[in-house]
Amino acid sequence: MIDAATTWHQASAALARSEYDTAFDVLEHAMNEASRDVRARLALYVGSMHTLYGDAATDPLGAALQEARTLNPALRSDPLYQALSAELDARTRGPDAAAPPASAVAAADPLARYHALCALALSDRHQEALDVDLPSTELPEHLRWRLRSWQADAQEQLGHTSDAVLLYAEAAHLAQGVDRATMLQEQAALLIQQGQPANAKTVLDQARPLYPVQPGEDEALGLATWHYLRAQAQLNLGQPDAALDMIREADRLEREHGDPSYGVSLVRGQILTQLGRQEEALEAFSAALALAGDTDRPYANHELGVALLDLDRPVEARERLESVLGEPEYPYHPEVLADIAECDYRLGRLQEAQLEAEQALAQGAVVPASLVLGSVAMDYFQLDDALEHYERVIREAAPDSRDWVTGHQMAADVMAQQGFPNPAAAYAHAQQALASTPESDDWHVTLQDHLRKAEAMMEQGGASGGRMLN
Numbered sequence: 001m002i003d004a005a006t007t008w009h010q011a012s013a014a015l016a017r018s019e020y021d022t023a024f025d026v027l028e029h030a031m032n033e034a035s036r037d038v039r040a041r042l043a044l045y046v047g048s049m050h051t052l053y054g055d056a057a058t059d060p061l062g063a064a065l066q067e068a069r070t071l072n073p074a075l076r077s078d079p080l081y082q083a084l085s086a087e088l089d090a091r092t093r094g095p096d097a098a099a100p101p102a103s104a105v106a107a108a109d110p111l112a113r114y115h116a117l118c119a120l121a122l123s124d125r126h127q128e129a130l131d132v133d134l135p136s137t138e139l140p141e142h143l144r145w146r147l148r149s150w151q152a153d154a155q156e157q158l159g160h161t162s163d164a165v166l167l168y169a170e171a172a173h174l175a176q177g178v179d180r181a182t183m184l185q186e187q188a189a190l191l192i193q194q195g196q197p198a199n200a201k202t203v204l205d206q207a208r209p210l211y212p213v214q215p216g217e218d219e220a221l222g223l224a225t226w227h228y229l230r231a232q233a234q235l236n237l238g239q240p241d242a243a244l245d246m247i248r249e250a251d252r253l254e255r256e257h258g259d260p261s262y263g264v265s266l267v268r269g270q271i272l273t274q275l276g277r278q279e280e281a282l283e284a285f286s287a288a289l290a291l292a293g294d295t296d297r298p299y300a301n302h303e304l305g306v307a308l309l310d311l312d313r314p315v316e317a318r319e320r321l322e323s324v325l326g327e328p329e330y331p332y333h334p335e336v337l338a339d340i341a342e343c344d345y346r347l348g349r350l351q352e353a354q355l356e357a358e359q360a361l362a363q364g365a366v367v368p369a370s371l372v373l374g375s376v377a378m379d380y381f382q383l384d385d386a387l388e389h390y391e392r393v394i395r396e397a398a399p400d401s402r403d404w405v406t407g408h409q410m411a412a413d414v415m416a417q418q419g420f421p422n423p424a425a426a427y428a429h430a431q432q433a434l435a436s437t438p439e440s441d442d443w444h445v446t447l448q449d450h451l452r453k454a455e456a457m458m459e460q461g462g463a464s465g466g467r468m469l470n
Contacts, residue, residue, distance in 0.1 A: 002030045002034035004041040010026050011026045011045065018176065036071050040067075041068075044078070048111060050064060052146075079108075083100050083113070083115035083118075084115050091122055095123055095124045099125060100120065105128075110134060110138035117129045117132040117147070117150060118150060130151060136148065146171075148167050148183075149171045152186065168190065171183040178222060180207075184203050184206055185225055185226055185229055188203040189229055197237045198233075204229055217258075220253050220257040221253065231246035231267055241275070243267075251264050260287070262292045265284050265288035265291060266285065278307060281307050282304070285303045288300045288304075297327075301324050302324050302330075305319075308320065314342075315347070322340065335365045337365065339368060342372050350379060354376045358373070361373065370393045373389045386410070408432045412430040413450065416450045416453065423461070434451065
C-alpha cells in the first residue's frame with residue numbers, strides 16, 4: 001500500500017542528491033498506485049517540488065493544487081495546501097498578495113511553515129518571514145540551504161547586510177555543486193557591497209571549481225555571474241587589467257547563452273574609466289543605459305554623466321546628471337549635485353558651482369564637493385581657502401585614489417603659489433603626489449619643481465638652525 005509520508009521521504013532523498021527526474025518519477029509512480037486521498041496528498045508534494053523552479057513553475061504549481069483539491073476538497077483547510085496557495089499568490093501578485101493564514105505559519109508540519117515563509121518573503125513581508133519559527137534540521141535536506149537563502153535575502157532587503165552574509169555562508173555550507181557556487185556568489189556580491197573585495201575574491205575562489213568543465217546553459221549563466229563579480233572584486237582591488245579580462249568573459253558567456261545585461265555593461269564602463277579609456281567607457285555606459293530597467297536607469301545616467309565630464313563635455317554631462325536628480329529614490333543625490341557643480345565650474349558659472357558644491361558638501365559628498373570648492377577658490381585666488389578644501393580631500397579620499405592624488409597635487413601647487421610658507425608640508429604633498437603621477441603626465445614636471453624648491457627652502461632653514469625633513 002502506498003504511503004504519502006514514505007513516498008515523500010524517498011523523493012526527498014533523490015532531491016538531496018539533485019536527482020530531480022528521479023524524484024518526480026517516484027511521485028508519479030506512487031500517484032498511479034495510491035488511493036484517492038493519498039494521491040491528493042502526493043499532489044501537494046508535487047507542488048512543493050515545482051516551487052524549486054521558481055516563478056517559471058507557477059502554472060505547474062497551480063495545476064498540482066487544483067488536482068489536490070479535486071481529489072480531496074477537505075485539503076483546502078490543510079496547512080500545506082494553504083501555504084502553497086499563498087506562495088502561488090505571492091509569486092503571481094507580489095506585495096499585493098494576501099499573507100498566508102496563521103495556521104500555515106505556525107503549522108506542525110515544517111514543510112508548510114517553509115512554504116509560508118516563502119510566501120511572506122515573496123510578498124515583501126521580510127520581517128514576518130524571518131519571524132517564522134523553523135529550524136533547518138526539521139526540513140528535508142534539499143530545503144535546508146534554500147531556507148537559509150530565503151532568510152539571507154530577507155535580511156538583505158531589510159538592510160542587514162552582515163547578517164545576510166553569514167546566512168549565505170551557511171546556505172553555501174548546506175548546498176552542493178552549482179547550488180553551493182550560487183550561494184557563495186551571493187555572499188561575494190554582498191562582501192563587494194560592504195567594501196571587502198579581498199574577502200569576496202577568496203569566496204569566489206571557492207565557487208569556481210564547483211562548475212563543470214562543460215557547463216549547461218543555466219550553469220554557463222551562473223558562470224557569467226561569477227566572472228562579473230570577479231571583475232568587480234579585482235576592480236576594487238586596483239587590478240583593472242585583470243578585471244577587464246573577467247568582464248569580457250562574462251559578456252561572452254551572456255551573449256552565447258542568454259542576453260547581454262545592464263550590470264556587465266556598467267562594470268565594463270567602470271573598468272574602462274579606471275584604465276583611462278574614456279571613449280570606450282562612454283560606449284559601455286550608453287549600452288548599460290539602453291539595457292537598464294527603471295530602477296537601474298539613474299545609476300547608468302550618473303555613470304554616463306561622469307564619463308562625459310571626463311571627456312570635457314559638461315553640457316551633455318549636466319543634462320544626464322539633472323535627469324538623475326529628478327529620481328527621488330536614487331541614493332547618491334549629494335554626489336550628483338557635486339558633479340553638476342563640476343559641470344558649472346567648467347562652464348564658467350563659478351557662483352552656481354560654489355553654491356551647488358556647498359550644498360553637496362553639507363549633504364555628505366565631501367570629496368567631490370571639496371574638489372570643486374578648491375577649484376573655485378583658486379580661481380578667486382583665495383589660496384588659504386583652496387588649501388583647506390584640498391587638505392580635506394586628502395583626509396577623506398581613499399589613499400592612492402585619483403581624488404587623493406589630485407588633492408596632494410593641488411595642495412603642493414597652492415603652497416608653491418603661497419611662497420612655501422611650510423616647505424616641509426609642501427615637500428610631503430609633492431612627494432606623495434609624485435609617487436602616483438606617471439612621468440608622461442604634465443604634473444610630473446611641475447611636482448618635481450615644487451619638490452626641489454621646497455627642499456632648497458628646508459635646507460636654508462636647516463642652515464639657520466631650523467629642522468630638516470628627515
